């Protein structure tokens with residue numbers, strides 16, 4: 041194995057940034073580099089020209105302006121003028137280029153982070169604090185206004201020429217006294233290194249405070265977001281929140297501020313070292329001039345070379361900003377590796393929609409099987425699911441019931457491939473789910489999650505997002521809305537399908553909890569109509585009123601006809617209608633069978649069913665008038681409940 045050059049941590053950010061720039065823009069980096077070289081070389085060239093110019097004055101004065109010495113003086117004057125002019129005009133161009141390159145770098149890293157975080161098919165990484173910390177940086181959140189990668193690029197455009205000028209100055213001094221030049225070549229990198237290490241430590245510490253800062257930002261945002269606004273006002277929490285934000289923020293930032301205070305010993309020793317070398321250099325120059333070892337021109341050149349050698353500005357803000365703002369770059373670049381699904385898929389698939397159904401793909405034919413499936417969420421001690429064995433035959437329905445926290449939603453997430461089982465495996469038609477193309481599988485499965493998303497987009501978008509590749513199919517969209525019972529509501533909106541489902545936008549409106557749930561159901565049904573064969577409904581009616589709930593459940597058989605259906609519900613009137621019922625308890629299957637079998641068993645299911653039936657049979661909670669509902673299973677809520685109570 042070839043030994044790899046180890047980059048000191050203090051320089052790792054800068055090196056990562058420099059390597060990144062050609063990937064961001066090859067052309068701008070090339071121009072920028074050329075500009076930087078010119079900016080770096082110009083002062084040295086100007087210093088030499090000025091020195092030679094000064095040296096040429098006595099001869100020109102003695103021989104006259106038309107002599108060759110006079111012409112030489114004018115030539116040097118012309119060269120100096122051009123160099124000085126360039127020195128004035130090139131740096132602003134380089135800075136402007138660095139600004140655009142910096143903005144491009146920000147954008148590049150943002151896209152990189154988006155692909156790394158949004159791309160993977162699974163979701164474990166979304167609760168990984170390190171991933172979230174890197175994400176904060178590219179979103180430009182929090183740490184400080186000078187922590188964005190673009191600030192590091194701007195600082196680089198200033199610092200790099202300064203370093204190169206210092207190098208060139210030291211190199212010129214070699215011509216005066218080789219060992220003095222070499223001394224400078226050692227002293228300035230040392231001074232830079234000491235100070236950069238200091239700045240880097242502050243940057244790294246600030247980056248390490250990301251968790252605490254995220255908490256502070258969360259508290260700050262709570263006060264200005266509409267979701268919790270009602271509770272915050274009702275309970276008079278705004279003052280508490282402000283105070284809590286302040287203390288959390290201070291606790292996170294104080295160590296950074298403390299570390300930022302200049303460390304007297306370091307500064308004293310660095311400046312002492314530089315002072316000594318400067319004293320020695322100027323002393324030697326004076327001695328050499330007085331004793332006639334160097335002429336006027338050489339004295340002028342070396343004096344300016346000394347000024348250049350002092351040019352690396354180890355103590356200035358730009359060096360600090362470079363170290364500080366580039367500290368996070370390697371973390372952002374490492375995101376892809378960190379979020380990759382165990383190498384299962386390239387992150388480039390980045391949140392891409394399921395692919396359209398390829399022609400001629402065979403529909404599911406066998407079953408979805410869980411073999412000893414276990415799940416432990418990252419960072420937790422306990423298995424949410426343990427040794428789950430169950431079979432969902434294609435075209436049939438399965439209900440999963442159980443207490444809160446039993447693991448029902450976790451099983452759904454596994455079926456969707458959002459998490460990988462930490463034990464056992466899930467097979468689809470005999471093939472391991474982990475080996476299937478996730479995009480192809482997602483095309484086949486449609487889910488109404490318990491905590492479904494409420495998109496601040498148009499109604500049409502909210503529904504067609506279930507199958508974006510069919511977004512233009514208005515007929516499909518209408519049918520899905522109609523089946524979910526939300527069509528009359530949509531048609532009552534002044535802007536119809538274009539109505540934005542958020543009062544925060546013009547042409548926008550908000551919906552009630554139940555109306556939102558119907559929209560989410562329509563989205564799931566849209567995906568079914570677009571070709572999904574498996575429908576998962578996780579508490580699909582939790583927010584619906586009793587009439588709406590009865591309506592949906594009475595249409596359950598119609599809605600799920602021909603589909604492989606997984607239903608999670610605490611509503612036993614519907615659960616009993618499915619082909620097979622599984623009872624989960626503490627992450628394990630404790631009972632399995634049809635409604636009748638489980639009732640006969642007299643176990644957990646029978647107890648839960650009876651409890652609910654008893655509650656409903658006691659009149660409370662029921663409407664006075666029986667509600668007639670549409671659907672293939674005609675009847676009334678009263679009928680259903682009474683029937684259940686009777687059977688129980």
Ligand SMILES: Nc1ncnc2c1ncn2[C@@H]1O[C@H](COP(=O)(O)OP(=O)(O)OP(=O)(O)O)[C@@H](O)[C@H]1O
Nearest residue numbers: 417420424442443444445446447448449450451490
């Ligand atoms: N993302 C997560 N990270 C860590 N633990 C989790 C996560 N999601 C769920 N859990 C834990 O897994 C267990 C099962 O949760 P799950 O949501 O699957 O239960 P459930 O049966 O759907 O409950 P409910 O009826 O309340 O919806 C719980 O102990 C929960 O705290």
